[in-house]
Amino acid sequence: MAEMNIIQAVNDAMKIAMSADPDVVILGEDVGQFGGVFRATAGLHEAFGSDRVIDTPLAEGGIIGAAIGMALYGMRPVPEIQFIDFIYPGFDQIVNELAKFRYRTGGGFTCPVTIRTPFGGGIRGGHYHSQSPEAYFTHTPGLKVVVPSNPYDAKGLLLASIRDDDPVIFLEPKRVYRAARGEVPEGEDYEVPIGSAAVVREGTDCTLLSYGAMLHTSLAAAEVAAERGIAVEVIDLRTLVPLDIKTLAASTWKTGRCVIAVEAPRTCSFASEVAALIQEKCFLALEAPIHRVTGYDTPFPHTLEDTYLPDANRIVAAISETMNY
């Protein structure tokens, strides 16, 4: 075991995937010689060469469209989109092509493409470097959407994603890229299964659902709540599609209360979908309305980032409101 941050864990996963399978290739902007703007691909170009760790032109539609072609040919490309805010030029390729190839060809072609991309705020990057648009992708049938919150999961989920025969949008929580540290078996090949949530803190009073960087804010909120005598059960979704609704529902049946915390703008955020599902599955268990703690329905602000992003106080307020309903 070694202590790693998420960047190192992601890097270790790609190193292992590439060593085990010559069909795994990385492509993206500055992923090669430079090693990626966040250093996620550092050292891979030296280790695997420029035919497998490929610097591309700045054209996301080209990166993803080319990855689709490579996947059709039999490779397992892992394109990096430098910030998810830059993904929109590739949106047509993702939504109309990548997500639908298997369906449209009657299973004739699969597209094992894993798009890695950092998402979310917390680096004072303004709206071109901070958005949380995961709901666009969870709304697109044919895509899996995976979001680790810690190094161990980041490595295991990325290995599972790369080896999945269907496309995966792999969202990396950039705010905790380096802040989230933990024990990771270095060089060891393991997978964390796609589609399974994790109960990261047990509690009996209120279920708190989150993912990515917001999971850490949620844990801080649970700590504050505990000081006030409220035992919060915190669940890390880890995968948004397919969603492990069984685990979320079982917890809500136990606690009778549910709060969902995400960074994304409120309307039609993934929190809205989770709230609808919990309401369907746990209606008779609920003691209070389900609360969503989200970003606001505004563009991601540059100077008011701390106001925009949910913090522990906002989550604790939602928990209190739920408890006192």
Place this chain on the structure above:
Amino acid sequence: MSTLRTLRVLTSTAKNRPALPDPADQVALYQAMVRLRAADEVLAAMAARGRIQWHQSIRGREAVIAGLAHGLMHDDWLFTGAQVPDGGGLDFTCGRSLHHVGTSSPGGARVVHAMGVGWAARLRGDPQVSAVLFGETAANQDHFHVALNFAGVFKTAALFVCCSDGSLVQTSGGSIAARAVAYGMDGVRVDGTDACAVLHGIRKAAQTAREGGGSCLIEALVPEEGEDPILLLRDHLQSADLWSEEEETTLMADVADSAEEQARKATVPAAGNKPQVFEPTGAPGA
């Protein structure tokens, strides 16, 4: 305006015109075009009667499709417009053993996929080439630019074949092929009613790509009121004594038989059941 000349074989009297392909190739092109037209007519009729939902006719473009399919080799890749999966639509491969991807409907997106396949072949050191057939409107899409820029940068083994009626009403520059210069690849304009010219253009470009020389942009001109590609080649074959009345009669009888088979294959399948909707998507179902 472009100074590119248009490559012709059958209709050219120029001394430096490319040589005709082998007689066997000429006959194969002719047979392929006749079959394409017959299938196209069956599908158009069935669409008109509501027996199938939709068919986009390729009438007049048979030489482009036949020349392209025959210009590729076993195991090469071919991307074309939307066709019904499971073989209900036109056979763009003309019976040749190509990997055919024919389900991407919006014009531009598949141009990038074909580039990706041609790039993957290069990365693996394989001899395969990848070709994509698209219309001039797709050349207006950002996908076109992105694909050709990548192809130029990475010398992918991809052939970009644009079938154009030459009017280019919404396309600047007067020629699609002329754009190739800007992407650092060869640009060729061929007479798209002349199957031998298309075959020559494709074979030459495919060989270059196969040898690592990179991609090619081929503009196949098919004017609205142009020559009938089938009559053009048949006249030539007959005057060159490569095609007899007897052979014509036999081919037509065979085509009539396969038209019925085509119709049966293209008939709308019975309404699907629920598992069929969910299974190929990996969706959890309902």
